[in-house]
Amino acid sequence: MRPMRRLIDSHVHLDGFPDPEVIHGECISAGIDAVVCVGGDIESSRQAMEAAGRFPDFFYPAIGVHPSNILKTDLVQAEEFISDNISRCVALGEVGLDYAYDFAKPKEVRAKMRFYLERFLEIAGDVGVPASVHSRSAYRDTLDLVAVSGVEAVFHWYDGPVHTLRRLLDAGFYVSATPVVEYSKGVRAVMLEAPLERILVETDSPVFLRGLGRLSRPVDVVRVVDALAELKGLDPGEVARVTTRNAESLFRI
Numbered sequence: 574m575r576p577m578r579r580l581i582d583s584h585v586h587l588d589g590f591p592d593p594e595v596i597h598g599e600c601i602s603a604g605i606d607a608v609v610c611v612g613g614d615i616e617s618s619r620q621a622m623e624a625a626g627r628f629p630d631f632f633y634p635a636i637g638v639h640p641s642n643i644l645k646t647d648l649v650q651a652e653e654f655i656s657d658n659i660s661r662c663v664a665l666g667e668v669g670l671d672y673a674y675d676f677a678k679p680k681e682v683r684a685k686m687r688f689y690l691e692r693f694l695e696i697a698g699d700v701g702v703p704a705s706v707h708s709r710s711a712y713r714d715t716l717d718l719v720a721v722s723g724v725e726a727v728f729h730w731y732d733g734p735v736h737t738l739r740r741l742l743d744a745g746f747y748v749s750a751t752p753v754v755e756y757s758k759g760v761r762a763v764m765l766e767a768p769l770e771r772i773l774v775e776t777d778s779p780v781f782l783r784g785l786g787r788l789s790r791p792v793d794v795v796r797v798v799d800a801l802a803e804l805k806g807l808d809p810g811e812v813a814r815v816t817t818r819n820a821e822s823l824f825r826i
């Protein structure tokens with residue numbers, strides 16, 4: 574039997590780092606036993622799968638097309654790639670809707686985002702894998718599409734309103750906390766409201782974070798646990814245990 578995992582970073586863009594081996598070493602030293610690597614396009618999805626091949630039982634791959642890449646990607650090819658490979662991955666992701674980009678102002682672009690999110694969710698639903706979902710300025714549409722699909726999901730880096738959070742929890746979804754839980758008022762309000770049993774921890778690394786003054790790394794997931802524990806008045810060990818169990822249960826790892 575596998576020894577109990579201590580900590581999982583549930584959302585990392587491994588293609589943003591030069592060497593997966595360095596990340597693996599850093600994580601092991603920090604007590605992080607697993608990392609879910611998401612893909613933002615076909616190439617980074619491929620890289621996530623490759624890293625998982627090199628470090629099995631440590632890197633777990635997710636594949637998808639991030640909404641920021643929706644106009645830059647051959648979506649027919651992406652759909653085929655996801656269909657062919659999803660059964661070897663722990664999740665569909667990163668996928669979602671983002672209406673905050675300038676390029677997403679036209680109705681047709683938003684419609685295209687929704688069309689492909691629906692398609693990708695259908696593929697995930699067919700093989701029964703969950704989704705790692707991105708949503709910005711589009712929570713209502715995202716929640717509607719994911720709920721209708723019947724696919725289990727984590728709304729990664731959830732920073733929407735608390736009333737939408739309640740709908741999302743009622744529908745059975747998870748939310749994940751990033752290092753901004755140390756200082757973002759909105760995210761802190763959300764994380765206070767969400768029960769620990771529905772929270773995952775992640776770094777979305779590498780991403781520049783004002784609070785860190787640098788790009789995030791998977792080891793920063795330790796800070797997320799500490800900040801959540803402080804915010805909720807819980808023991809960090811308890812936060813690590815429960816969020817790890819949540820990630821294991823969602824991704825079936």
Ligand SMILES: [Zn+2]
Binds near residue numbers: 586611777
């Ligand atoms: Zn991401």
